[in-house]
Amino acid sequence: MAETAVKATELEKSFGEGNAKTYAIRQISFEAYFGEMLYFVGPSGSGKTTLFSMTSGILKPDSGKVIVEGKDIWGLGANQIADFRLNKVGFVFQDYHLFGKLSTVENVAIPLILKKQDWDRSIKSAMEVLEVVGLANRASLAPGKLSGGEQQRVAIARAIVGRPDLLIFDEPTASLDGSTGKRILEFVKSDLLNDKRCILIITHDSRIFEFADRIIEMEDGKIVNIKSGGEIER
Amino acid sequence: MIGIFRIALKLLINDRAKFAALIVGITFAIFLIVQLTSIFSGILFKASANVINIGAKIWVMDPSVNNPLNAIPMPDYVLDAVRSMNGVKYAVPLYSSVGLVRLNSGAYQPATVLGLDDATLLGRPNLLEGNIEDIYGENAFIVVNDQEYAKLEKPAVGTTFEINDHRGVIVGIAEVTTSGLFGIPTLYTTYNRALQYLPNTRFTIAHVLVEPKSEADIPAIKDQISKIGYKGMTDLEYQKEIADFYMYKTGAGVNILMMTAIGFLVGLSISGQTFYTFILENLDKFGALKAIGAKNSELVLMILFQTSFASFVGYGMGVGLSALLIFLGRKYVPSYTAELGYWNLGLAFVMVLVIAGVSSLLAVRRVIRVQPFEILRG
Numbered sequence: 001m002a003e004t005a006v007k008a009t010e011l012e013k014s015f016g017e018g019n020a021k022t023y024a025i026r027q028i029s030f031e032a033y034f035g036e037m038l039y040f041v042g043p044s045g046s047g048k049t050t051l052f053s054m055t056s057g058i059l060k061p062d063s064g065k066v067i068v069e070g071k072d073i074w075g076l077g078a079n080q081i082a083d084f085r086l087n088k089v090g091f092v093f094q095d096y097h098l099f100g101k102l103s104t105v106e107n108v109a110i111p112l113i114l115k116k117q118d119w120d121r122s123i124k125s126a127m128e129v130l131e132v133v134g135l136a137n138r139a140s141l142a143p144g145k146l147s148g149g150e151q152q153r154v155a156i157a158r159a160i161v162g163r164p165d166l167l168i169f170d171e172p173t174a175s176l177d178g179s180t181g182k183r184i185l186e187f188v189k190s191d192l193l194n195d196k197r198c199i200l201i202i203t204h205d206s207r208i209f210e211f212a213d214r215i216i217e218m219e220d221g222k223i224v225n226i227k228s229g230g231e232i233e234r
Numbered sequence: 235m236i237g238i239f240r241i242a243l244k245l246l247i248n249d250r251a252k253f254a255a256l257i258v259g260i261t262f263a264i265f266l267i268v269q270l271t272s273i274f275s276g277i278l279f280k281a282s283a284n285v286i287n288i289g290a291k292i293w294v295m296d297p298s299v300n301n302p303l304n305a306i307p308m309p310d311y312v313l314d315a316v317r318s319m320n321g322v323k324y325a326v327p328l329y330s331s332v333g334l335v336r337l338n339s340g341a342y343q344p345a346t347v348l349g350l351d352d353a354t355l356l357g358r359p360n361l362l363e364g365n366i367e368d369i370y371g372e373n374a375f376i377v378v379n380d381q382e383y384a385k386l387e388k389p390a391v392g393t394t395f396e397i398n399d400h401r402g403v404i405v406g407i408a409e410v411t412t413s414g415l416f417g418i419p420t421l422y423t424t425y426n427r428a429l430q431y432l433p434n435t436r437f438t439i440a441h442v443l444v445e446p447k448s449e450a451d452i453p454a455i456k457d458q459i460s461k462i463g464y465k466g467m468t469d470l471e472y473q474k475e476i477a478d479f480y481m482y483k484t485g486a487g488v489n490i491l492m493m494t495a496i497g498f499l500v501g502l503s504i505s506g507q508t509f510y511t512f513i514l515e516n517l518d519k520f521g522a523l524k525a526i527g528a529k530n531s532e533l534v535l536m537i538l539f540q541t542s543f544a545s546f547v548g549y550g551m552g553v554g555l556s557a558l559l560i561f562l563g564r565k566y567v568p569s570y571t572a573e574l575g576y577w578n579l580g581l582a583f584v585m586v587l588v589i590a591g592v593s594s595l596l597a598v599r600r601v602i603r604v605q606p607f608e609i610l611r612g
Contacts, residue, residue, distance in 0.1 A: 059607040086527020097522035101248035113237035
């Protein structure tokens with residue numbers, strides 16, 4: 001059995017108050033392991049993003065725990081949570097959220113700069129990661145000059161440049177055509193996944209289910225099914 | 235830490251349209267603030283022209299006098315009393331009035347006539363042409379070559395004119411630090427000739443000019459002067475009194491202050507609005523930075539750096555533009571007056587800090603409130 005990367009226990013989250021109160025997540029528990037590519041799938045409004053946010057230190061649950069490296073991350077202070085996200089988690093946002101006014105390599109270097117690493121060293125490390133994702137020759141361009149697939153790879157480069165244990169992809173293929181999306185996921189699985197890293201992916205794109213090690217299906221804020229191995233359609 | 239400032243700077247500068255709008259807004263505001271306050275300083279400087287040009291250390295006057303134009307003549311015994319005071323090295327009378335000059339062309343021109351003490355000529359101007367001793371000659375006057383000199387038809391040494399039906403002759407051309415505020419030329423003569431040539435009231439001494447034995451004697455001298463019912467002020471105190479008069483009792487101060495406030499508000503609204511829009515447009519990026527691991531304090535520092543940078547660039551450009559206009563104005567615009575001093579620069583600096591602070595405050599509130607979850611949720 002692989003080592004546990006994240007252990008979420010009885011997470012619950014609601015929005016609104018009084019009559020307007022809506023439960024986004026109801027008593028969810030799961031574990032994610034190092035070396036695993038774990039998918040969260042479900043229709044819109046099923047609570048995938050909320051669950052992700054609580055797991056990655058972005059949104060505080062109403063109750064429950066998220067244990068990473070033996071510590072409940074929601075027991076940490078605001079600055080410690082920010083440090084946790086900076087050092088342990090790499091995000092690939094659905095809309096990438098790249099800075100159009102910075103060059104590609106500067107975008108990738110942002111997490112290192114936030115870690116107070118020297119500017120030149122950060123840029124050098126970012127260049128090395130851009131080589132890994134095959135975009136070294138686009139380093140000086142603004143992200144707006146890149147294609148959707150290339151922007152996705154820049155976002156991935158930014159997520160992995162700090163060598164996080166936990167990589168989180170939010171709808172990674174939403175803006176990509178089928179073949180580009182598959183190529184990206186092939187790259188993620190073959191080059192980024194290892195036994196010291198866990199990759200969590202939110203998606204409802206069934207074309208990329210084949211890359212999952214496990215799939216957690218969600219509906220109305222609850223886990224309704226967990227598939228693994230042969231249960232996953234490939 | 236330098237890295238995040240570098241990112242902040244690139245985000246700001248590379249958004250060229252907004253950066254230009256910010257700089258233009260702040261530059262314009264600072265230009266207006268510096269220009270208006272400089273003009274006001276220039277007006278105050280000119281209003282104190284006699285005090286500055288004559289340069290006496292202590293000025294004695296009637297207690298109700300607050301500027302040299304409405305000097306109330308004092309009786310001769312005041313001069314004698316001051317001369318006998320402890321700490322006084324010497325004291326001399328000053329005559330100051332306005333005379334009507336009839337020029338050779340037949341035109342009439344009012345002129346300020348300053349009558350210097352016959353014995354000492356204390357407060358005499360620096361001569362460009364002629365000898366100071368010639369002031370003792372018959373009908374002698376010295377004319378000041380300032381912005382108003384042309385109004386006397388640029389008289390040369392030897393030029394004659396009439397003043398109150400008396401003959402006058404120019405024996406010297408002088409330069410002074412500043413010309414007067416009300417656009418009339420200045421003539422210097424001796425105290426006694428001024429009394430002869432110009433109509434007089436019963437008392438004739440406009441001011442008594444005092445030289446103390448030492449700086450330390452000044453407070454005691456002022457105290458003794460007040461005991462005889464008059465007012466003694468150092469030259470700087472008198473200049474401040476004149477400035478206060480124009481600032482608070484003529485409406486000039488309030489109006490200049492209003493115009494300065496308008497300049498400030500224009501700059502504040504342009505830069506505040508532009509910077510706020512810049513932040514709003516980048517709010518998702520700030521949210522993404524938070525999600526990645528940026529702390530609120532780091533984002534606040536980035537915003538403060540951005541507003542400070544834009545403000546200081548705008549400040550430099552505004553001051554530079556204002557200085558250029560003052561330089562050109564002094565060179566090419568007759569009677570233009572503006573004095574760029576530390577207080578104008580300081581006031582503009584304080585105002586630019588306020589602009590930067592308010593712009594930052596609006597932006598910081600939004601950025602601190604943005605939740606990374608909102609970014610993930612789209």
